[in-house]
Amino acid sequence: MRRVHVFRIAHSQHKKIIIRFIFTGMVLEQTEANMRPFHDWKAALAGASDLEQRFDAWVFLxxxxxxxxxxxxxxxxxxxxxxxxxxAQVxxxxxxxxxxxxxxxRLLIESNGLQKFIIFQTERLQAVLESAPYCVMGAQLNYHYPLRAGSFIDELRERWRLHGTIPHEIGVALGYxxxxxxxxxxxLPLSCKGVCGWQVYGCMKESQxxxxxFNNARCQALIFLSQIAGVSAS
Structure with missing residues (x-):
């Protein structure tokens, strides 16, 4: 049986957004296990400053x-x-x-009052880098081998700062x-097969x-935050 969750989350001081999500029991059960590390944070959040609450909720979402x-x-x-x-506070x-x-x-670049940074899992990124073809990462993009997660992010940051534009290969670190x-x-000699939040050139089923x-995780985060009184993720 599917469950329907309806909740409110603050969008601004004057507006409320009502969002409705439908999940299967299987998805809820799986996510509940993933949420366990965040319960202590949730319990202690009421004692944090307003700024810390807003920042934490923004990052979490x-x-x-x-x-x-x-x-x-x-x-x-x-x-x-x-x-x-x-x-410095960020x-x-x-x-x-x-x-x-x-x-x-890693903090990446600050421009026009916007601080850009990347949050990542090192083990996941390292596994992706080890599967990336040398003919692309080494021969065409000129990344030094052996590829390491931390040094790859650092090199991305330096290339961004040097050229003033975000390197497209950052997608390697973003789970695509x-x-x-x-x-x-x-x-790679591949044609675009469609779009599912990004342009798909490989297996459409896997990209979908x-x-x-990714979308389910965001929905679960919204539900989790909606259960914390007075906390806004806007």
Whole structure:
């Protein structure tokens, strides 16, 4: 039997959004196990400052596909003025959450008041890098071997800062199938087969499966946050 969850989550001080999601019992059971590491954080959140509550909820929601699902990483952009934080505060907040929730992160670039950073799982990224073809990563993109997760992210950051544009190969660290990333970049002789949140050049079924998993994680994060009184993820 399917369950219907209806809840409210604050969008601004003056607006409320009512969101309805339908999940199978199997998805709920699987996610409940994934949520266990976050229950202590949830219990202690009421004693945190308003700023810490807003920042934590924002990170939890926007990185939910990494925290609650299989996504390798998530590229995030935080409006410093809107959140009321400095770059140093963002870095300290991410370090605190990384220790609690078990992820890695890198600050990438700050531009026009937006701090861009990546949250990722090192083991997942390392596994992806080890499966990436040398003819693309080494011969065409000139990444030094052996590929290591941390040094790959650091090199991405330096290339972004040097050229002023985001390197498309960052998709390797964001959980997208390699065929989709390299096909989009024109580095593999593949044609676009369709779209499922991103352009698909490899197996459509696998890309759709990942897209559903990522979306389900965000929905579960919204449900989780809706159960915390006074906390907004906007």
């Amino acid at each position: 926007n990185a939910s596909s990494v925290l609650l699902s299989e996504k390798t990483g998530e590229l995030l952009s935080l409006d410093l003025e809107e959140m009321g934080m400095s770059v 870095e300290a907040g991410l370090a605190r959450l990384a220790a609690q929730w078990g992820f890695d992160f 199938p390699l065929d989709d990333v390299f096909g989009y970049m024109g580095l 499966r990942r897209s559903c998993a």
